[in-house]
Each structure stands twice: as structure tokens, then as C-alpha cells.
Amino acid sequence: MISAYVSHKKINKKFYDFIDILKDAGVPVSTAETLDLFTALGHVGFDDRHVFRQTLRTSLVKDYTDIPVFDRCFDAFFGKKGPAKGSDLPSAVAGAMEMESLRDEGLSEQDLDSLTALLDDFIESLDDAIFFERTYQEILTLFLEDPVVASSSGALGMIIFNTRSRGQHGPMGDSGQRPDETINLNQVMLRQISRRVDERKIGTQIKDREQYLLNKFIYQLKPDEVKEMKELVRRFGQKLKNRISLRKKRVKHGGIDVKRTIRKNLQFGGTPFKIYHKDRKIDRPQLVVLCDISGSVNQYSRFMLLLTYTLQSLFSKVRTFAFISNMVEITPLFMEMNPDTALNSIFGDTDFTYGWGSNYGRCFNMFVREYSDSLTSKTTVLVLGDARNNNQDPGLESFIKITERTRNVFWLNPEKRHLWDWNDSIASIYREQCTEMREVNSFIDLSEFIDKLFTR
């Protein structure tokens, strides 16, 4: 019963399509997982949506951070509600109804079936590139000109012929004898094609949207995009964290552990048969983050903090300071709230401003005076800001002190490189003292930077 369903070629095609969509969306699916899915489908019915969805999820998705993406693809592809019953998938139902409407144009049941079959075969034979590059209308034209399609006979052949010639002469051409019918066919076919093409594009659309957001300059994000982006940062932050922690584990072995080697080799009469190594202490950097939270770079600092705290467990210690023209430690706030709420609350409670606008010099001086206990030879300092000092004293002496007492100082500058030093920016003055000053605009830039931080 069910296995007979599953072996059905067309339904299999549906699953292959879905797997392609998942891959487009960035969820890796290997051949082994595809095989698993088909084995699994033989054991369950399609009538319970929860079971059906979980069958797909459990065999295809192996990374829990990919589950939200899977759910979106699933909803888009198999429809949001109602049981998914084999070929009775919602879009297929709508498609069949549309085809039915062609019956009024004098097409017989047989003609309809063969038209559907022709369309299916044609769509299946298409290259992916055509899906993604051509318009619906272009695909329709390709379909009508397909040799197999063009050679159809009977009423169907007639209609296809008419549609094709209309298409060539433009919609208002004078060759069509029965304009209504050809227009109808044209529209139905177009809708059929567009539905199939859209379906095929679900994955790429999700991926494109993600890429668009991740690569977009953070300060250009619109409010609704910021919300979406936060979800994304959490997901990608988790992925980054998992990846880095895996890498850390791989380079673990240190020198020979003499005690353990002797103890373990007692069974060989004390001959050191097997050598045991010390576990190398995992080198987790201590992080001090100094964030300019003035209007110009506020949004950017928020994302950096969000990412930093997602990755918190990778560092042995994180201390965070925010400044405009006063330097304030905000570490405790992040301990109890998420970065977003924390940032909102500090604006209410704390006075960051002294005088007008950002004052880097004053803040560095303050930092050295009050918080230099946070600086050790293992510390990496991240400064986030545009180095627009409003023509005030750069406090270079203090900044040099910071660089001398720490391992690395990285300055992440959200401004484009050619704007550094322009107007009141004193980027180069600081840059000469830093390990590196980097232009970091988008989330992708940020995560690349963090990734590198661990391979250094």
C-alpha cells in the first residue's frame, strides 16, 4: 500500500525536489540521508502531518540549528495546514483544479491528462539554470516550442498551435480564431509553470534572504530587518560556536604525560609500550570589548555584543564596557539579561555623556585609570567604533598603555576605509598602535573576524 505509493515515480520526484530545496537553503543533505528518508517513508503513513514532518526532519536534518530552516521549507513546500497525502499536496490540488477549467475549452479528459503529463515531463527535463534565470513567460514559450509538445495532435495539438502562434504575434495578434480559449490556456499554463518554478525556488529564496541580511551594512538595516537579523545572529552564532569548539578539540594533545604513561604501562611490566600525552590546556582568550554606543555606531555595537555573548563560552572571560564620553562597565548587566535588553536598560540608567558626542580620548584615559585590572598578557581587546573623536584629545598615551599591557588590540571600524581620517575621524592615529584596524560592516565580516581570532 504505502510502499506502492512511495515507489511511485512522481511522488519520489516530490521528495527529491524537497531535498534540493533544503540544499538550496543551506541545509546539507547527503546521499546516506536521502536513502534513510526513503527507507523511513516505507514505515509510516502520510495521513498524520506531525508524523510525516518528523519523518522528514529526523532523517534529513542532523543539525538542530537547521531545524527552523527546515520548518520554513516544509511549510512552504507542503503547505501550512491539512494532512499531506501523497500527491494530494495542496499546490497540486490547486493545479489540478486549474487544469480542469480547460475542459470548458473543448479539451477531453485524455487531452488534459496528456497535457499535464507533457508539462510534468518538460519541467522535469529542465536545467536548474533555466529555473533561476528565465521568466515564467520565457519558460512557457520554451514549453510550447518543445518538439514533443509541438507534435501533439488532435484538439490539444490545435490549441497548443494556436497558443504558440498567438504568443509569436503578441497577445493582440490577428491570427487567433478563438482568442478567449488561447488566452485562457496561456494563463493557465503560465500559472502552472510559475507555481512549479516558485516551489523549486523556496530554498534559494531563504538562502538569498539570509545572505542579503548577513552581508548588508548593519547601519543600513531597517527596523523589521533588525528583528529578523537577531534570529539569524543567534543561529549563525551557534553554528560558529559549534565549529570553533570542534576545531579546538582537534588540536588537543600536548607533551608526554610521564605519570600517566608509567601507570598505564605497569601492565606491560613497566616498559613504556604506550605513550600517553598531556591534554593541552585549551587556550581560551580573555576578551575585553570596548563599545562606542553613540548614535552613529549604536546598531553595530548591538550586533557585536549579541554575537560576543552567544560565543561567551568560548572565551575564558569577557568584560564589556560601553562609552560615549564616559566609560562604564556593563558586564554585570549582560550576566542577567540578553544583550538587547541590557543595552536598552543602560541607556535609561547610566550617564554616558559628558559634554558633547563621542570622546575617545577621555574614555581611554578613564579606562586606564579605573579598569586596568582587566588587562593581562592574555587579554584581547576589541574596540568598536568609528574613531570620530569630535576634534578632541585622542588620549593616545592611555591607548598605548592598553596595547602594551595586552596581547592584541583589534579595532573594528564600521566605516568604509576611504572615510577613515576624513573630517573628525582620527582612525590612523589609533591604527598605528593597534594590532589591526579592520573595516567591519556586516555580520559576515563580524563572524569572519571572530573565526580568525581563534586561529591566530
Place this chain on the structure above:
Amino acid sequence: MFQSVDQAIASLEKEKYICSKEIATTVYLAMKMEKPILVEGPAGVGKTELGKVIASSLGMDLLRLQCYEGLDEAKALYEWEYAKQLLYTQILKDMLGSMLSNEKTLADAVKKLSGEEDVFFSDKFLLPRPILMSIMSKKPTLLLIDEIDKSDSEFEAFLLEFLSDFQVSIPEIGTVRAAIKPFVLLTSNNAREMSDALKRRCLHLYIDYPSQELEEKIVTLKVPECSSHLVRELVKSVHAIRALQLKKEPSISETLDWAKALAILGRDVLDAETAMDTLNLILKYEKDIELVKKNAGKVFVH
């Protein structure tokens, strides 16, 4: 073996384990497909418990392997009993002597002895550890490999042969294959990412905190002395607390502790005062407790 998804839910409920359709589907499929399951999810949602109840519900033997950093083959797979081997050699010294007395040269003696060495590397001197035990067992067995994320990646690598073919290769003896394939459950707390090779061999199951409805059912089942009214209020509060930004969210086991405590105290309603006094049962950090107290209006009904 479970016959259907619904039967799996019903059988587990008999063992006092309420599970969602998602969990049951994966368990059912894994049994049918004879594949291991990798279970992930936050701490305290019943990952380990799932393994235990499946075993007891189907009358399987439960073997548990707790992973930790530095866990190696000798602790997980098998070990030669060196002490026993040595002891036997000592005891059999005379016999060995008489056996070898006829040999004229050293080379002949070695040759004769090497003909017998199989005796010392036979399963008599093999100490099976959980993984090998699960393979050699004559009864259906459930092997629970707990907190696999705590182990090293080398350990993961040598699990691969076992997970895909349910066999273990012992150089001295050969390959030991499972007569009855054990049902394998691996749990992970996401301390680190598992390798793709391992994931490919498993079905994946992510258990999240249960829905309000499901958690109410769990509490009612596990703490029957709680009135249904109290259960509803309690679970609602726990869900509200989870929505706050906490260091450590209360898990199901903490909800159950709380329910038990309130039942012992003989409360019928969850008034704010009682709740405040018993918050330390579900929250493990002082900061979290303070935060909840600050948001008391949002969290508690009374």
C-alpha cells in the same frame, strides 16, 4: 518492538513518560530501520529518561555508558584482562615447562608456544565493556551512550564502526557481530558539535521544552497528588519564567520538584508568596531568582 507511532506513545505513557508525536515517530522509525538515534536538547528535558523508559517498556536490558573527557576504548569497548593472563601463566608454569621440555632449540620452543597463544587471547580473558556487551548479549538490549559531547573526537571515531554495522573488530580475535542488534541511543547537550560521519549514521531528534499542555500532562502523571488547578497555574508560571532571560532555565525535572514541594506543603493555589519562598527549587542562581521576583506580576497569577 513498537508496532506504530501511536502504540509507542501509549506504551511509553504506561511507563509514565509523556512524549510528543515527534519523539515517538523518531523512536518508532529508528527501531524499524535499526538505526541509532542522536538525541539533542537542553538539559533536563528527559533525554536520558527516554532511553530508560524505552528499555523498561519493551523489556530490554539497559546498558549505560556515561561519556567523559578521556574515555577510551578500554573503558567503552573491551579490555584484555592482563592480570588474569599473568596469573594463569604463573599457575600454568609447570605445565608450560613440561610441554616445552621436549623441544631442543629455543626456536622450536617459541614455535610450539606460539601455536598455543590463542588460548591467552580468547574471550576467556576478554573483559567486555558496555559496547561489546551490547553486541554479545543474547537478549534485546538498549545501549544508552550518555552525553557523547563530553567525550573526545577520537572516541567518536571508533564508535563509527559500531554505529553503522553493529560490530566491533578485535585484532586478536576478529570481528564480533551482533546476533541481536542493540537499540542505541546517544544523548548530547551540545557542548560541542558532533562529526558529520557520526550524524550520518544516526537519526536525529531534538527534544525541546514541552508545550504547556504536554507539560501539564507530565506533571499530572508524575505528581498525582497535585490538584489539576494547581498544575495548570504552576506550568503556566514555569513557561512564563522560561520566557525571561535567565542564566539557567528551569527544566521539566525542576517543574516536577516544584510540584512535589507544593503538594507536600499542601497548597491548592500558587499564590505569589508561596511561589517566592519556593523559587529556589526551580532556579539555581541567585540572580535568576531576583529577576523572577522583579517580574512577579507577569509570572504569577495571584
